[in-house]
Amino acid sequence: MSTEKLIVTASPHIRSQDSVPRIMWHVVASLVPVVLAAAWFFGVSALLQIATAVIAAVLTERLTGKGGAIADGSATITGLLLGLTLPAGFPLWMTALGTAFAIIFGKQVWGGLGQNVFNPALVGRAFLQAAFPVAITTWPSPGGGFFALHGDLFAIPLTHPLPNAVTSATPLGLLKFEGKGTAISNLVIGSTGGSLGETAALVILAGGVYLAWRGYLNWRVPVSILATVMALSSIIHFIDATKPGALFMIFSGGLMLGAVYMATDMVTSPITNLGKLVFGVGIGILVVVIRVWGGLPEGVMYAILFMNALTPFINRATQPRVFGTRLVSVT
Amino acid sequence: MMSFATGFRHGVHPPEEKGLTSHVPIRRMPYPDELVLPLRQHAGKPAKVCVKAGDRVERGDVLGEADGFMSVPIHASAAGTVVDVGWWPHPDGSMAESVRIKVDRFAPQVARPRMVPHWEGLTTQQVVKAVQDAGVVGLGGAAFPTHVKLAPPKDHHVHTLIINGAECEPYLTSDHRTMVEYPGRVHFGIRVMMRAMGVLKCVIGVEKNKPDAIEALRRTVPDDLDVAILPLTVKYPQGAEKMLIHAVTGVEVPSGKLPVTVGVVVQNVGSVSAIAEVFETGLPLIERIVTVSGHGLRRPANLIVPVGTKLRDLLAYCDGVTAEAAEVIIGGPMMGQALANLDAPVIKGTTGVVVLEKGETREAAVYPCIHCGRCLDACPVFLNPSLLGDFARTQQYEQMVDLHLSDCMLCGSCAYVCPANIPLSQLFQASKLALRRAQPAVA
Numbered sequence: 001m002s003t004e005k006l007i008v009t010a011s012p013h014i015r016s017q018d019s020v021p022r023i024m025w026h027v028v029a030s031l032v033p034v035v036l037a038a039a040w041f042f043g044v045s046a047l048l049q050i051a052t053a054v055i056a057a058v059l060t061e062r063l064t065g066k067g068g069a070i071a072d073g074s075a076t077i078t079g080l081l082l083g084l085t086l087p088a089g090f091p092l093w094m095t096a097l098g099t100a101f102a103i104i105f106g107k108q109v110w111g112g113l114g115q116n117v118f119n120p121a122l123v124g125r126a127f128l129q130a131a132f133p134v135a136i137t138t139w140p141s142p143g144g145g146f147f148a149l150h151g152d153l154f155a156i157p158l159t160h161p162l163p164n165a166v167t168s169a170t171p172l173g174l175l176k177f178e179g180k181g182t183a184i185s186n187l188v189i190g191s192t193g194g195s196l197g198e199t200a201a202l203v204i205l206a207g208g209v210y211l212a213w214r215g216y217l218n219w220r221v222p223v224s225i226l227a228t229v230m231a232l233s234s235i236i237h238f239i240d241a242t243k244p245g246a247l248f249m250i251f252s253g254g255l256m257l258g259a260v261y262m263a264t265d266m267v268t269s270p271i272t273n274l275g276k277l278v279f280g281v282g283i284g285i286l287v288v289v290i291r292v293w294g295g296l297p298e299g300v301m302y303a304i305l306f307m308n309a310l311t312p313f314i315n316r317a318t319q320p321r322v323f324g325t326r327l328v329s330v331t
Numbered sequence: 332m333m334s335f336a337t338g339f340r341h342g343v344h345p346p347e348e349k350g351l352t353s354h355v356p357i358r359r360m361p362y363p364d365e366l367v368l369p370l371r372q373h374a375g376k377p378a379k380v381c382v383k384a385g386d387r388v389e390r391g392d393v394l395g396e397a398d399g400f401m402s403v404p405i406h407a408s409a410a411g412t413v414v415d416v417g418w419w420p421h422p423d424g425s426m427a428e429s430v431r432i433k434v435d436r437f438a439p440q441v442a443r444p445r446m447v448p449h450w451e452g453l454t455t456q457q458v459v460k461a462v463q464d465a466g467v468v469g470l471g472g473a474a475f476p477t478h479v480k481l482a483p484p485k486d487h488h489v490h491t492l493i494i495n496g497a498e499c500e501p502y503l504t505s506d507h508r509t510m511v512e513y514p515g516r517v518h519f520g521i522r523v524m525m526r527a528m529g530v531l532k533c534v535i536g537v538e539k540n541k542p543d544a545i546e547a548l549r550r551t552v553p554d555d556l557d558v559a560i561l562p563l564t565v566k567y568p569q570g571a572e573k574m575l576i577h578a579v580t581g582v583e584v585p586s587g588k589l590p591v592t593v594g595v596v597v598q599n600v601g602s603v604s605a606i607a608e609v610f611e612t613g614l615p616l617i618e619r620i621v622t623v624s625g626h627g628l629r630r631p632a633n634l635i636v637p638v639g640t641k642l643r644d645l646l647a648y649c650d651g652v653t654a655e656a657a658e659v660i661i662g663g664p665m666m667g668q669a670l671a672n673l674d675a676p677v678i679k680g681t682t683g684v685v686v687l688e689k690g691e692t693r694e695a696a697v698y699p700c701i702h703c704g705r706c707l708d709a710c711p712v713f714l715n716p717s718l719l720g721d722f723a724r725t726q727q728y729e730q731m732v733d734l735h736l737s738d739c740m741l742c743g744s745c746a747y748v749c750p751a752n753i754p755l756s757q758l759f760q761a762s763k764l765a766l767r768r769a770q771p772a773v774a
Contacts, residue, residue: 007658008424008669010757012743013685013692014345014501018750020698072698114699114751218704271704271717315718322735323573323712324586 020113023216024073030207031080031261037200041142042088045150046196052092053083056099064108074113078102081121081261084197085254085301086128089140089150093157098128118308119268122301129301139170139193170194171252172297175244187251194253201256208260217264220276225259226250228284236292243292255287258300268308275311275318282307338564339574341711343744345501345567345665347540351624351631352504357512359635360648362409362434366639367419367676368394369427373474375401382430386413391442391614394430403466403476405430408617408637410438420675422642422661423668429676432639445613450523455482458527462606465615466679470601471495471506471570472662474680477606480596481527487591492530493579494521496537496544496600497563497570500663503683505620506600508633510537510544513604514551516611520603521558523610528596533558534579535600540565567665568742572597574711586738601682621677623649627656627686636677642684643673655688665743698751706745706755712738716745716755723758728766736762 038046057079061070070076082099102124110116129136140150170193171182186192188202197204211217230246237245250256263269263283270279283303290299371377378395382388388407395405411434421427447465450458463478483489494517498506510517521533537545539562548560563569563578573584575597582593590597605616617638624631629650636645642659646652652659660667661675662682677684706716714735722730739759746755 005657006671006673007692007694008671009658009693010754010760011664011666011668011741012345012747012756013658013660013664013667013669013687014747015693015695015752016343016345016748016750018748019695019752020701020750023701023703023750112699114701266701266703269702271702271707271715273704273708276704319715320707320713322586322714322738323577324583324588324738325735326583326585 018215021072024077026214026216027211027261028073028076028080030210031077031084033203034084034197034200034207034257035080037203038084038196039146041200042140042150042196043146043148045088045140045148045153048092048153049086049088049090049095049196050080050083052095053086053099054079056096057082057103060100060103064104065112072113074107075103078106078120078124081197081257082124084257085121085125085195087136087139087150087195089138089152090135091152091155093155094128094132094135098124098131101127114267116267117311118305119262119265122262122305122308125301126305137173139195141193170198170297171248172291175248176291176297181244181248182252184247184251187248197257198254201251204256204260208264217260218269218273218276220273221264221269221280222259224277224280225255225263225284225287228281229255229287232285232288233292236288249288249291253291253298254300258304259283262300263304263307268311270311270314270318272315272318272320274320275314278314278318279307279311282310338566338569339577339711341709341713341744342566342568342574343709343747344565345747347565348501348624349504349507349540351502351626352622352633353507353541355504355508355631355633357508357620357633357635360637360640360645362436362440362637363640363644364434364436365414365641366408366411366432366434366637367429367641367674368405368408368432368639369419369421369429369676369678370395370405371421371427372405372638372678372680373403373468373476375399375403375476375479377428378402378405380416380428380430382413382416384413384415387411388413388432389443390438390440391446391617397463400463401476401479403463403468403478404615406466406615406617407432408639409434410440411435420672422670422675422678422681424670442614446615447609447613450610455527455529458523462609465609467602467605467609467616468679469599470605470619470679470682471599472666472680472682474678477598477602480598481524483528483591483596488594489528489530489591489596490532490594491580492521492525492528492533493575493595493597494533494535494600494603495570495572495575495597496535496541496548497575498541498600499538499565499567499570500665500667500682501567502624502685503622503663504624505622505633505682507541507544509600509604509620510541511547514547516604516607517548517600518551518553518556518558519611520605520607522553522556523606524598524603525556530596531557535560536563536569536575536579537561538563538565538569567744568711568740571711571740571742573740586735616679619677619679619681621645621681622683624683625660625686625688626691627652627658627688629653638677638679640677641674642670642677645677645684646673646686652686653688656686657689658687658692660685660687665747666741693752695752697753700751700753703750705748705750709744709748711742711744712740714739716759719762720753720755720758723762726765728762728769731762732766736766739763
């Protein structure tokens with residue numbers, strides 16, 4: 001027997017089958033139906049939008065990250081998620097710019113994967129919202145044929161002509177600024193105006209259930225967010241019937257995408273199980289407060305970013321009790 | 332309040348892999364040509380050598396004497412001639428002073444008559460002395476001298492003896508086979524321990540995946556002893572002392588304290604069986620049951636192996652390793668020690684030898700921590716391995732002390748589940764070592 005080939009590693013000598021790339025690529029796979037739903041509602045524009053974001057994310061990662069870091073799949077997720085938060089007709093050059101910003105300032109400047117405090121996709125989204133407030137709130141109506149090119153996809157970089165497509169407000173915008181409701185059934189199916197990934201709430205939910213079942217997503221975050229939003233909005237709706245009810249709240253806007261795919265980002269959410277619940281409840285409260293009383297129709301992005309900032313403190317406050325350190329002394 | 336009657340929270344479920352040997356009866360391995368007996372085979376001080384090259388020794392003769400109370404002697408596991416007393420590879424990866432014996436192939440290998448006295452009528456002190464003289468140590472891996480556990484500090488009342496038959500490490504089945512094939516010997520060892528310690532109650536904890544062992548032990552419980560067999564949840568590390576005590580008594584051993592503070596003493600199944608065998612045969616501890624297993628081994632087996640048998644000879648007896656064999660581990664794959672030098676011998680604490688194939692080892696890319704929290708859900712003592720790992724890598728050892736690094740028992744659960752493949756156990760072991768070096772001999 002040849003002993004030259006024997007390796008020596010530290011214990012434990014075996015490990016579970018899960019790896020970081022495996023988790024990341026499962027998240028990517030679970031987002032494929034969401035992308036397809038976006039394509040169903042917004043046609044080829046949606047695919048162009050998402051593809052641009054993913055390619056920009058991976059290229060930026062390639063240029064700024066360590067060799068091989070692309071393979072871990074995290075840049076692809078950032079690109080996918082950012083793409084899904086944009087309107088179908090958003091100029092592609094802005095998409096590329098925002099995604100590059102997301103990778104560089106959302107992740108790499110912090111030290112790369114695992115080090116960032118804020119969700120990179122939301123950092124990119126916040127940047128785009130600040131830089132291009134008109135373009136990012138120009139929502140094309142779903143439909144118009146698969147090959148219809150919405151809005152100003154191919155606007156020349158650094159220019160942004162006035163919107164020329166058929167547009168419609170989002171359900172949240174309609175409610176906030178015009179006092180009009182939207183049928184819950186339309187919200188659930190997704191045939192409303194909005195970002196690419198906002199509309200197909202049920203498909204997003206299915207992806208979340210799959211990831212939770214595989215153990216790649218901690219159910220505590222989405223469940224606590226959705227439960228908090230439903231409970232709070234039910235109370236508010238009961239007191240003031242002009243305010244939206246629970247179902248409208250959870251199926252409108254970016255809440256489902258945010259609760260299932262953004263708030264659950266392992267890097268930027270608390271590590272303890274108790275902390276995840278605190279985190280989710282905090283996001284839920286902020287979402288309701290911003291939507292009901294704030295100046296903006298939507299508040300998921302700011303709610304998550306705010307709670308991202310609190311994550312280190314939540315972690316510190318929710319450390320588990322170490323075995324054998326019960327306060328009652330045993331003699 | 333939830334009940335944890337038969338288990339503990341957290342922990343992991345590595346593939347058990349016990350089917351390779353769980354039904355293979357224990358067989359005796361023939362004597363190899365040469366034996367290597369390190370003087371350091373137990374926790375505490377190494378034995379002091381008392382033979383020299385050229386000496387003729389009989390089976391059971393003392394090669395090294397105990398050096399104080401926290402030490403045990405080392406005995407010759409076969410008759411033969413001392414070739415050499417010198418440095419030799421030790422299964423912990425280091426070099427250790429060892430006695431090398433050329434086995435006399437024509438000797439009948441019968442020992443001198445009755446080296447260990449009959450136990451009936453002996454006082455507690457005499458039993459403790461006899462167990463020490465016989466070189467008995469914990470056979471679960473740590474090799475803590477058994478006689479020390481028989482004489483707990485006077486200021487603590489021990490009310491329960493707990494026998495550890497959990498055997499939660501993957502692959503290992505030596506305790507399992509011992510319980511199935513020698514249940515009477517286990518009960519005899521328990522009787523000796525209970526009598527010597529004046530303990531009236533005993534609980535044997537066995538993981539539920541060994542129903543035949545539970546059945547065999549139940550069938551053979553002596554009528555005059557209060558011995559209960561408690562089936563335990565199948566989970567790693569169920570056999571960790573603190574986890575087992577929690578499962579049996581519902582009490583948490585306080586952080587930094589010994590089990591006697593909650594009135595229990597834990598002993599491994601193999602160790603009580605060794606006590607019984609020592610008093611039955613009159614021979615000191617010179618052989619033990621070893622599980623030799625793994626997909627990288629041609630013929631997995633449970634073997635009675637003379638202490639001092641070289642790994643090379645042991646593996647050869649099992650028809651050798653496969654072409655895909657990649658790593659040889661002393662002990663189980665969760666806490667065992669990998670070894671490249673197969674000249675190292677089986678010692679008293681060697682529970683098993685596992686040969687892993689390529690693809691079963693954890694050789695893979697290491698990623699940054701993504702704070703998934705799986706290690707927190709795995710840690711049986713509720714530490715935060717993720718945070719401890721960050722501090723270990725930046726050498727902030729004092730921070731680790733505040734985070735209860737001392738409660739980490741290096742069970743490897745965190746590193747097992749880590750999707751980033753971060754060697755957390757290794758980091759914690761290194762950190763403990765660094766801290767020990769920084770504060771020499773405080774206690």
